[in-house]
Amino acid sequence: MSEPTLESHGAVPVIECLGVSAGYDGIRVLRHVSFRITEPAIYVVLGPNGAGKTTLMRTLSGILEPYEGTIRIDGETIDRSSGGGRVHYLSHVDGIPDGLRVREALNFYALVERAGPSDVERVLDLLEIRPLADRYVSQLSSGQRKRVSIARVFLRERAIYLLDEPTSNLDPKVASEIRTLVLNLSRERVVLYSSHNLYEAREIGRYVMTIRDGQLALFGRIEDLRSSHFVVGIRTLEPSDAMAGFPKQGEYYLKELPGPEAVPDLLRTLESQGVRIRELREMGNPLEELFADAPEVLART
Numbered sequence: 001m002s003e004p005t006l007e008s009h010g011a012v013p014v015i016e017c018l019g020v021s022a023g024y025d026g027i028r029v030l031r032h033v034s035f036r037i038t039e040p041a042i043y044v045v046l047g048p049n050g051a052g053k054t055t056l057m058r059t060l061s062g063i064l065e066p067y068e069g070t071i072r073i074d075g076e077t078i079d080r081s082s083g084g085g086r087v088h089y090l091s092h093v094d095g096i097p098d099g100l101r102v103r104e105a106l107n108f109y110a111l112v113e114r115a116g117p118s119d120v121e122r123v124l125d126l127l128e129i130r131p132l133a134d135r136y137v138s139q140l141s142s143g144q145r146k147r148v149s150i151a152r153v154f155l156r157e158r159a160i161y162l163l164d165e166p167t168s169n170l171d172p173k174v175a176s177e178i179r180t181l182v183l184n185l186s187r188e189r190v191v192l193y194s195s196h197n198l199y200e201a202r203e204i205g206r207y208v209m210t211i212r213d214g215q216l217a218l219f220g221r222i223e224d225l226r227s228s229h230f231v232v233g234i235r236t237l238e239p240s241d242a243m244a245g246f247p248k249q250g251e252y253y254l255k256e257l258p259g260p261e262a263v264p265d266l267l268r269t270l271e272s273q274g275v276r277i278r279e280l281r282e283m284g285n286p287l288e289e290l291f292a293d294a295p296e297v298l299a300r301t
């Protein structure tokens, strides 16, 4: 596959992933992945479960050494010793100790990250978690915990932030808040954000890279992949009168919207009508067709 290159618009790091194959115990999961990033933006790494998204994140962060190929940031090859300095990786498993208060946990991570107490205060405001500073981690909701784990990531300025499924297992409202937060934090930064959620990719990403069977299937601007009609399918937890007027396709109620920006309003309206949403997905998008035989690529918000 030729190596896609993106235009530069000012502040960089240049990130190059050149012919990278990587995996576990000698078994390849990623195969010949190549791309080049030169523009700060959110890059959604999209693919079904098991496609290799986490493996790509681990390899880019230097945790996994590639079997072949090279990862370079601003020309410097990334390996286990250098990865941590340039890249911050937020695993989907948060691992924040329950027995600490939020500020204590962040102070501990600040030590590990060689950040200072003023950075802890900065991220408390940045992630809007100052009111939680004296609460025990064990007392937080899953959305609050996620904010704390993202706060950890932003303790230090990095060239590149890797966020592995930051909205997985969150309810739609909290997931939407986290996306807004990441969008605000990502200005002038390179953020790779993995997801198996097409709707999410369209909402926050400027670029998308799709991983399929360990290979880079597609890399480009999301706006180029948009179809003219934006139709979402809504699956509810139980039947609801409020959905009676919607056409149906299988288990999905269909609704045409002007664009993905209209989804939060739709969610709010349905929520106010007492509809309990199990899943919302975009129907008939070219990206979705890419995963046509991978039914788990449904947009769970």
Ligand code: ADP
Pocket (backbone or CB within 6 Å): 024, 029, 047, 048, 049, 050, 051, 052, 053, 054, 055, 056
């Ligand atoms: P995704 O993040 O897209 O869901 P992963 O990168 O986690 O995919 O997994 C890709 C493949 O690598 C899967 O087949 C998975 O079973 C395998 N895999 C992931 N982690 C390990 C590991 N620590 N040891 C062995 N195989 C793994």
